[in-house]
Amino acid sequence: MTFTDEIREEADRMWEAILDHPMVRELGQGTLDEAPFRYWVRQDYVYLIEYSRLFALGASKASTLDHMGTFADLLESTVTVEMDLHRSYAEEFGIGEAELEATTPSPTTRAYTDFLVRTAALGTFGDTVAALLPCMWGFNETGTRLAASGESDDERYATWIDMYSGEEFTELTDWCKGLMNDVATNATESDRERYRELFVTSARYEYRFWDAAWRQEAWEV
Numbered sequence: 001m002t003f004t005d006e007i008r009e010e011a012d013r014m015w016e017a018i019l020d021h022p023m024v025r026e027l028g029q030g031t032l033d034e035a036p037f038r039y040w041v042r043q044d045y046v047y048l049i050e051y052s053r054l055f056a057l058g059a060s061k062a063s064t065l066d067h068m069g070t071f072a073d074l075l076e077s078t079v080t081v082e083m084d085l086h087r088s089y090a091e092e093f094g095i096g097e098a099e100l101e102a103t104t105p106s107p108t109t110r111a112y113t114d115f116l117v118r119t120a121a122l123g124t125f126g127d128t129v130a131a132l133l134p135c136m137w138g139f140n141e142t143g144t145r146l147a148a149s150g151e152s153d154d155e156r157y158a159t160w161i162d163m164y165s166g167e168e169f170t171e172l173t174d175w176c177k178g179l180m181n182d183v184a185t186n187a188t189e190s191d192r193e194r195y196r197e198l199f200v201t202s203a204r205y206e207y208r209f210w211d212a213a214w215r216q217e218a219w220e221v
Contacts, residue, residue, distance in 0.1 A: 003184035004177045014203040015141040023214035028146035030153025032164040038093050040213035042103040050113035052078045057120035058128045067142045108212040112205040126183040130195035134202040139164040
């Protein structure tokens with residue numbers, strides 16, 4: 001049994017909680033109000049800036065040229081392809097790129113990205129892979145399951161679903177899961193337990209990220 005098979009039950013519990021959240025349900029139905037989605041676009045944009053740092057840190061710790069090259073490719077792909085989607089959404093909402101980049105991270109965004117960057121900076125290569133996996137796996141599962149339930153009535157949300165359920169992102173998710181399995185194969189039991197804890201923490205933040213957008217979370221003082 002692979003490591004991702006072992007954590008599948010915990011992962012599914014996280015993905016099902018996300019899919020049951022009203023923000024995600026309404027996104028899938030095409031009935032989501034524009035305000036929380038605008039908030040999500042802005043917060044996810046600044047999140048992706050920090051998420052890209054994980055790929056840079058991962059490349060620096062990779063033990064093979066193949067892994068180093070792939071992490072470099074992921075960095076480039078994130079700051080162009082994935083963030084281009086956010087820039088196009090922002091343009092529809094009348095939000096300029098400078099304004100988008102000047103977005104103040106919410107408490108949840110700050111906590112999640114600080115956790116990720118700290119893990120990548122201080123931890124091992126395996127720790128980095130475990131911490132970044134929930135973002136890819138969670139979005140792919142969410143997009144795939146929403147796509148299977150029917151086309152969203154809102155073109156903007158349908159575009160989101162198409163991207164994260166699409167073949168390219170699914171292949172990327174499968175690659176990351178495979179990398180996690182490779183890293184865990186020869187890991188000690190204590191390493192594997194640490195990977196599990198890092199994975200679960202990131203997955204919990206994935207849920208909180210959706211919830212923060214739904215509530216349009218802000219700093220209280």
